[in-house]
Amino acid sequence: MVETLMDKIVSLCKRRGFIFQGSEIYGGLANTWDYGPYGVELKNNLKRAWWKANVQERDDILGMDCAILMHPGVWEASGHAHNFFDLKSDCRNCKKRFKSANLKDITKCPECAGSLTEARPFNLMFKTYQGPVEEAGNQIYLRPETAQGMFVNFLNILDSRHPKLPFGLAQIGKSFRNEITPGNFTFRTREFEQMEIEYFCRPEDADRIYEEWVGERFNWYLNLGVKKENLRKREHAKDELAHYAKGCTDIEYNFPFGWNELEGIANRADFDLRQHSKSSGKELVYFDDQKKERFFPYIIEPSGGVDRSVLAILVDAYHEEKVKEGTRVVLKLNKELSPIKVAVLPLLRNRPEIVELAKKISSGLKKSIVTVYDDTGSIGKLYRRQDEVGTLYCVTVDVQTLEDKQVTVRDRDTMLQERINIERLKDYLGEKLT
Numbered sequence: 001m002v003e004t005l006m007d008k009i010v011s012l013c014k015r016r017g018f019i020f021q022g023s024e025i026y027g028g029l030a031n032t033w034d035y036g037p038y039g040v041e042l043k044n045n046l047k048r049a050w051w052k053a054n055v056q057e058r059d060d061i062l063g064m065d066c067a068i069l070m071h072p073g074v075w076e077a078s079g080h081a082h083n084f085f086d087l088k089s090d091c092r093n094c095k096k097r098f099k100s101a102n103l104k105d106i107t108k109c110p111e112c113a114g115s116l117t118e119a120r121p122f123n124l125m126f127k128t129y130q131g132p133v134e135e136a137g138n139q140i141y142l143r144p145e146t147a148q149g150m151f152v153n154f155l156n157i158l159d160s161r162h163p164k165l166p167f168g169l170a171q172i173g174k175s176f177r178n179e180i181t182p183g184n185f186t187f188r189t190r191e192f193e194q195m196e197i198e199y200f201c202r203p204e205d206a207d208r209i210y211e212e213w214v215g216e217r218f219n220w221y222l223n224l225g226v227k228k229e230n231l232r233k234r235e236h237a238k239d240e241l242a243h244y245a246k247g248c249t250d251i252e253y254n255f256p257f258g259w260n261e262l263e264g265i266a267n268r269a270d271f272d273l274r275q276h277s278k279s280s281g282k283e284l285v286y287f288d289d290q291k292k293e294r295f296f297p298y299i300i301e302p303s304g305g306v307d308r309s310v311l312a313i314l315v316d317a318y319h320e321e322k323v324k325e326g327t328r329v330v331l332k333l334n335k336e337l338s339p340i341k342v343a344v345l346p347l348l349r350n351r352p353e354i355v356e357l358a359k360k361i362s363s364g365l366k367k368s369i370v371t372v373y374d375d376t377g378s379i380g381k382l383y384r385r386q387d388e389v390g391t392l393y394c395v396t397v398d399v400q401t402l403e404d405k406q407v408t409v410r411d412r413d414t415m416l417q418e419r420i421n422i423e424r425l426k427d428y429l430g431e432k433l434t
């Protein structure tokens with residue numbers, strides 16, 4: 001069987017500790033994934049890069065971290081209780097469930113050719129109960145987007161921080177959707193993480209600010225090293241727009257299974273603040289003290305998925321190269337994203353002086369650079385492993401090091417090697433990594 005690029009990515013993720021099947025020893029829980037030691041580093045690096053660019057380096061965006069469980073009234077006001085559904089059809093024979101949009105002109109079950117039920121709406125929100133009694137009055141939902149936490153805190157932000165328009169709120173956190181057809185590894189799952197910005201502005205500025213955010217978010221992916229030819233913008237047709245949106249542009253990535261959404265930038269107009277004002281009885285308005293005007297700001301919302309971005313970045317960074325020994329697999333992740341920046345490797349693991357010195361160098365570097373020590377294989381194997389997880393530099397300690405106090409530094413991409421004095425090593429790597 002021919003191994004596809006997705007097969008190779010899934011296999012590398014498991015083999016090297018990026019992403020594992022959730023609950024695997026129990027046969028797995030379908031479409032759940034656990035991030036392993038390298039996966040969590042990559043994911044954290046991505047979230048850190050987003051937070052730095054969108055919160056810490058800007059004066060006009062404030063960070064938040066809101067609760068996943070929210071008052072049921074939030075979902076009535078937001079429209080999710082009544083509008084957030086997909087149409088599904090069930091097979092009367094094998095009982096499989098299908099998203100009607102995926103069936104198009106198909107009238108029989110694609111799996112067993114059984115007859116299908118009429119398309120019926122299926123709400124995508126996960127239900128649960130708050131407190132010990134499982135009755136309708138205690139039913140709540142897991143949030144299907146992080147956005148609502150920011151809308152309902154609009155007055156708290158105005159009262160505590162007094163921001164002037166335009167300003168934004170930003171949040172990274174888990175969201176949950178009971179998707180009918182999850183799949184394509186971590187692309188569509190029922191539990192996932194979002195990175196969302198709610199950017200409040202005067203209504204007359206909304207179109208311009210929307211365009212600016214589309215450009216800004218596209219460039220963010222380029223700056224992370226994603227190849228330009230694998231990214232594109234796609235504006236939604238009117239009949240595709242979510243119930244709250246006046247306009248929306250997706251940033252799409254050319255995944256091995258086709259062009260698909262990485263992030264959506266939506267113009268939500270004043271839908272959310274108006275709805276929550278009506279529902280809660282609290283006026284979520286902004287007062288412009290210069291113009292003496294009170295109004296509902298418009299909201300521009302760049303909303304991206306952490307897991308989807310990690311997947312796109314892995315696909316984009318995956319390279320195979322022909323070398324003397326066969327095929328070299330290397331993840332060409334950029335230096336901000338690479339889970340591990342430096343690996344220190346002893347050339348001979350049966351020489352205690354070499355092992356001891358390599359460990360000492362590694363622990364010295366660890367304080368300022370993300371470094372690992374590895375002596376669990378021959379040097380060829382160790383290089384191969386580090387290439388596969390995208391480690392930027394390998395530092396090798398050999399017999400000569402004991403005499404001349406120099407180590408070999410190997411560059412992941414060029415494979416060129418340089419001898420560097422141990423005393424200079426930290427500064428040398430520090431310069432390369434900034």
Ligand code: GAP
Nearest residue numbers: 145147187188189192262263264303304305308
């Ligand atoms: N607040 C707006 C909002 O949630 P969305 O287009 O439904 O908009 C935004 O979701 C982003 O969240 C998507 O672009 C995608 O990256 C991510 N996302 C949505 N559903 C997902 C799922 N089932 N699995 C993984 N990521 C998902």
